[in-house]
Amino acid sequence: GEDVEQSLFLSVREGDSSVINCTYTDSSSTYLYWYKQEPGAGLQLLTYIFSNMDMKQDQRLTVLLNKKDKHLSLRIADTQTGDSAIYFCAENDTGGGNKLTFGTGTQLKVEL
Amino acid sequence: DVKVTQSSRYLVKRTGEKVFLECVQDMDHENMFWYRQDPGLGLRLIYFSYDVKMKEKGDIPEGYSVSREKKERFSLILESASTNQTSMYLCASSPTSGPGNTIYFGEGSWLTVV
Numbered sequence: 001g002e003d004v005e006q007s008l009f010l011s012v013r014e015g016d017s018s019v020i021n022c023t024y025t026d027s028s029s030t031y032l033y034w035y036k037q038e039p040g041a042g043l044q045l046l047t048y049i050f051s052n053m054d055m056k057q058d059q060r061l062t063v064l065l066n067k068k069d070k071h072l073s074l075r076i077a078d079t080q081t082g083d084s085a086i087y088f089c090a091e092n093d094t095g096g097g098n099k100l101t102f103g104t105g106t107q108l109k110v111e112l
Numbered sequence: 113d114v115k116v117t118q119s120s121r122y123l124v125k126r127t128g129e130k131v132f133l134e135c136v137q138d139m140d141h142e143n144m145f146w147y148r149q150d151p152g153l154g155l156r157l158i159y160f161s162y163d164v165k166m167k168e169k170g171d172i173p174e175g176y177s178v179s180r181e182k183k184e185r186f187s188l189i190l191e192s193a194s195t196n197q198t199s200m201y202l203c204a205s206s207p208t209s210g211p212g213n214t215i216y217f218g219e220g221s222w223l224t225v226v
Contacts, residue, residue: 042202042218048214
């Protein structure tokens with residue numbers, strides 16, 4: 001089955017760039033996603049990338065996709081304290097339907 | 113904006129009780145999902161539904177059942193709650209088509225079984 005892996009923690013200083021990494025196993029995934037979860041809340045879609053793209057940029061967010069290595073990353077430029085959250089990557093389940101397989105989540109802590 | 117509403121944010125139930133977690137979405141989405149979230153394990157799919165009265169098992173269906181009598185409502189049922197079902201439960205919905213078939217989440221229901 002599909003497997004999505006992330007490191008559990010990342011700590012950065014305010015103003016620096018954050019890079020959150022993810023590896024996945026299903027090479028036939030059509031879309032890959034990044035979700036953000038703030039404390040006590042549900043998941044909010046940040047961005048997604050179609051599998052035939054290498055890069056997608058949206059304001060402070062840059063998503064890079066390396067299909068050969070099955071590696072996805074999310075870069076947050078000029079990281080702010082409000083970016084502190086858990087970030088999940090996810091891939092769609094090509095086995096049928098619109099299911100997503102999520103990674104374990106990366107807790108991002110932004111320090112002053 | 114899409115809204116997925118989980119009626120109970122925090123619940124405390126006793127072992128053996130029957131528990132209902134309710135979820136309603138207002139965007140006429142065909143697909144609905146129940147996940148549970150545990151530290152270090154991420155989100156795991158319990159059940160999902162593609163249509164009214166239709167349900168499919170996810171990765172961890174044991175100890176749970178679901179009901180979808182109306183398109184907008186998807187209920188998760190714990191027939192006999194156990195302490196290992198203490199967790200955060202997340203409901204989600206998505207359209208069948210659309211850019212990325214984006215999945216939208218509710219705010220979550222924190223369930224403690226004592």
